[in-house]
Amino acid sequence: MARPAGVSGADTKQAIRAAAIQRIYRHGYEAMNLRGLAADVGLRVGSLHNYIPQxxxxxxxxxxxxxxxxxxxxxxxxxxxxxxxxxxxxxxxxxxxxxxxxxxxxxxxxxxxxxxxxxxxxxxxxxxxxxxxxxxxxxxxxxxxxxxxxxxxxxxxxxxxxxxxxxxxxxxxxxxxxxxxxxxxxxxxxxxxxxxx
Amino acid sequence: MARPAGVSGADTKQAIRAAAIQRIYRHGYEAMNLRGLAADVGLRVGSLHNYIPQxxxxxxxxxxxxxxxxxxxxxxxxxxxxxxxxxxxxxxxxxxxxxxxxxxxxxxxxxxxxxxxxxxxxxxxxxxxxxxxxxxxxxxxxxxxxxxxxxxxxxxxxxxxxxxxxxxxxxxxxxxxxxxxxxxxxxxxxxxxxxxx
The missing domain is CATH 1.10.357.10 (Tetracycline Repressor, domain 2)
Incomplete structure (x- = not known):
């Protein structure tokens, strides 16, 4: 899924944060899968890496x-x-x-x-x-x-x-x-x- | 690692329970790896399965x-x-x-x-x-x-x-x-x- 047009980097960061909170809350940090998190916010894993290097x-x-x-x-x-x-x-x-x-x-x-x-x-x-x-x-x-x-x-x-x-x-x-x-x-x-x- | 001689099934069950508590406490349930848990108590994954079918x-x-x-x-x-x-x-x-x-x-x-x-x-x-x-x-x-x-x-x-x-x-x-x-x-x-x- 491509990033919707007009969505800024700050919005994306916010969306990743919100999705990560839900994933960690439900499954725990260690079980948080970056592939799944990327899918939650409509990013490729490679693009998510720009926001979450580590x-x-x-x-x-x-x-x-x-x-x-x-x-x-x-x-x-x-x-x-x-x-x-x-x-x-x-x-x-x-x-x-x-x-x-x-x-x-x-x-x-x-x-x-x-x-x-x-x-x-x-x-x-x-x-x-x-x-x-x-x-x-x-x-x-x-x-x-x-x-x-x-x-x-x-x-x-x-x-x-x-x-x-x-x-x-x-x-x-x-x-x-x-x-x-x-x-x-x-x-x-x-x-x-x-x-x- | 083989099960030490003289260790009963009840002891093994107790050891698995104690090791699982430590793993879940430290990393969370979803991140608990059955291979690692088996290693903690000196069992093969196949044997652990007898104690933890699910x-x-x-x-x-x-x-x-x-x-x-x-x-x-x-x-x-x-x-x-x-x-x-x-x-x-x-x-x-x-x-x-x-x-x-x-x-x-x-x-x-x-x-x-x-x-x-x-x-x-x-x-x-x-x-x-x-x-x-x-x-x-x-x-x-x-x-x-x-x-x-x-x-x-x-x-x-x-x-x-x-x-x-x-x-x-x-x-x-x-x-x-x-x-x-x-x-x-x-x-x-x-x-x-x-x-x-």
């Missing part, structure tokens, strides 16, 4: 981009928020929305870290750590101000992230639970987890 | 067995516990211990559900639901007795399961945090999440 580097860039986008979206969402209780509510709302809207990327991002070379892993892991540190900082601030009871902000941040990320495994936007109601329930659970008795 | 059915049985073992271990652990607050503490302790001790199986169990045929998926999913319902029942009982504030026991159970399962992603038994201390921190967080104000 499969593992492609995965590393994909996971890196996902984290870069998450961090950028997060900064936009949190602009101007400084009170820790409000920051926590906003963190929950941001994380739940992002992780339900982009569940394929979330799944890949958590699962295919194993498939990276050590230096690639370190690059992506640093951005994951940076995101986690935003939450740890919110918790530490609230603890310091005495608004919450937290034994260990670092472990509590990991626990909250796991709790929130879990929604991507079961939440269906077309189900009976609306996104605002879902967010509210998770905000309540998280706030209660930290409440000062 | 790859997908092997995966389905593996995921089913993991859930069967989890449910059996859980029943043993919870024998005689009826008070919901004690039951919750025991649930947390059981789940954290099991999910740190068997993190490869936990990872596979969550990730490779996608690789099952619909009827295989339904079989495993029913056992996962059964486990979740044990927790929902504990929460509902505590809510009914007025010991906890819980808006939605079903969603709260999902949230607690995700929070607890998260430990399998980061906890290292050889790190500075002991397993009893880890369990205690998670018991505190979960209890606080449900506390009656």
């Amino acid at each position: 499969k593992q580097e492609f995965l590393a860039n994909l996971l890196d981009e996902i984290m870069t986008e998450l961090l950028a979206d997060f900064e936009t969402h949190m602009a101007g928020v400084s009170d820790p209780q409000e920051a926590l509510r906003q963190f929950v709302s941001f994380h739940v929305q992002w992780h339900t809207a982009r569940k394929e990327e979330v799944f890949i991002g958590n699962m295919e870290l194993r498939s990276l070379a050590p230096e690639q892993y370190a690059r992506v892991a640093a951005k994951r750590k940076q995101y986690e540190k935003h939450l740890t900082a919110i918790l530490s601030k609230g603890k310091k101000l005495g608004v919450w009871t937290i034994e260990n902000p670092g472990i509590t941040a990991k626990a909250i992230l796991a709790l929130l990320t879990g929604v991507s495994n079961w939440y269906r936007p077309d189900g009976s639970l609306s996104q605002p109601r879902l967010t509210k329930l998770y905000q309540l659970m998280v706030e209660r987890m930290l409440r000062n008795p | 790859k997908q059915e092997f995966l389905a049985n593996l995921l089913d067995e993991i859930m069967t073992e989890l449910l059996a271990d859980f029943e043993t652990h919870m024998a005689g516990v009826s008070d919901p607050q004690e039951a919750l503490r025991q649930f947390v302790s059981f789940h954290v211990q099991w999910h740190t001790a068997r993190k490869e199986e936990v990872f596979i169990g969550n990730m490779e559900l996608r690789s099952l045929a619909p009827e295989q998926y339904a079989r495993v999913a029913a056992k996962r639901k059964q486990y979740e319902k044990h927790l929902t029942a504990i929460l509902s009982k505590g809510k009914k007795l007025g010991v906890w504030t819980i808006e939605n026991p079903g969603i709260t159970a999902k949230a607690i399961l995700a929070l607890l399962t998260g430990v399998s992603n980061w906890y290292r038994p050889d790190g500075s945090l002991s397993q009893p201390r880890l369990t205690k921190l998670y018991q505190l967080m979960v209890e606080r999440m449900l506390r009656n104000p």
